[in-house]
Ligand SMILES: [Zn+2]
């Protein structure tokens with residue numbers, strides 16, 4: 001609010017306090033991918049919305065058909081769906097849908113219950129053997145072009161999953177469990193679906209702690225998982241479903257940045273997996289506000305973009321981390337999980353890092369969780385990063 005009434009004063013005060021500069025953008029149209037503003041342009045990349053960790057008829061506890069999922073995804077303007085159906089017993093016999101269903105790209109995947117949480121297999125399903133131990137399984141998944149993600153990090157003991165490519169920062173199933181089934185059940189009677197879901201989408205501190213621990217040493221894709229089993233049944237299957245895929249999908253999305261030429265009909269499984277492997281993602285909850293246009297970059301003092309989420313930059317004088325959001329929101333920049341900067345009711349925020357660490361962004365819209373970015377790593381002078 002102060003920043004709005006007197007941006008120069010706020011910027012000056014903030015610079016004195018900690019080296020940050022708030023850059024609220026007042027009015028104007030929402031940023032688009034072709035926006036000429038240097039603070040918002042993400043050279044050569046396009047923001048593509050997708051759905052990760054979706055359950056279908058392939059799971060024992062879901063009856064959602066691929067067609068129903070595709071139609072609900074299209075209604076959510078999601079270009080891709082990564083199915084993560086449960087694997088029990090032995091290896092899966094097939095990949096399931098791998099390609100387009102009703103114009104929506106389906107990417108195979110699986111969910112394996114592990115250590116109190118789950119291992120999300122992204123990109124492959126056939127032949128994934130749930131009986132294999134964590135670390136060798138992750139190796140085998142990568143060998144075949146797939147990726148490993150941490151599912152339900154809020155409750156997992158990591159053990160052999162420390163070498164993951166991705167980690168949930170948002171999981172609607174986890175949010176529902178945290179809220180309590182009785183509270184949800186009663187609320188479902190008097191709230192319409194959208195406010196109902198909004199009421200329990202929450203930040204998961206346990207998930208954030210796991211993400212921040214793993215992101216220090218490697219690119220780590222932030223995932224927003226609807227973990228949709230077609231419907232959330234607060235009191236079990238007999239008590240009735242609260243909603244179908246349609247609104248669940250808006251509650252948690254995963255955006256990936258892909259090379260601009262690859263967005264649209266040419267988007268492939270490889271494009272989605274490359275973005276996740278490199279951490280070019282953010283998680284969002286878009287029940288009330290579209291997150292498209294969100295930006296987080298490291299910019300050199302010359303003005304060039306030096307890293308996108310998932311990337312790393314050496315600590316250098318004058319380099320800044322820049323954030324932009326499509327509508328005013330509360331923006332938080334965290335370093336290794338600790339709050340570094342809060343910009344309230346702002347369209348943009350800027351922070352000059354003075355310490356190495358994994359920096360990521362969380363934004364809330366009207367007080368509700370909205371955006372969770374993957375981290376950009378700022379490395380110390382003599383630090384060598386493991387390749388990936
Ligand atoms: Zn779940």
Ligand SMILES: [Zn+2]
Nearest residue numbers: 053055111227
């Ligand atoms: Zn699940």
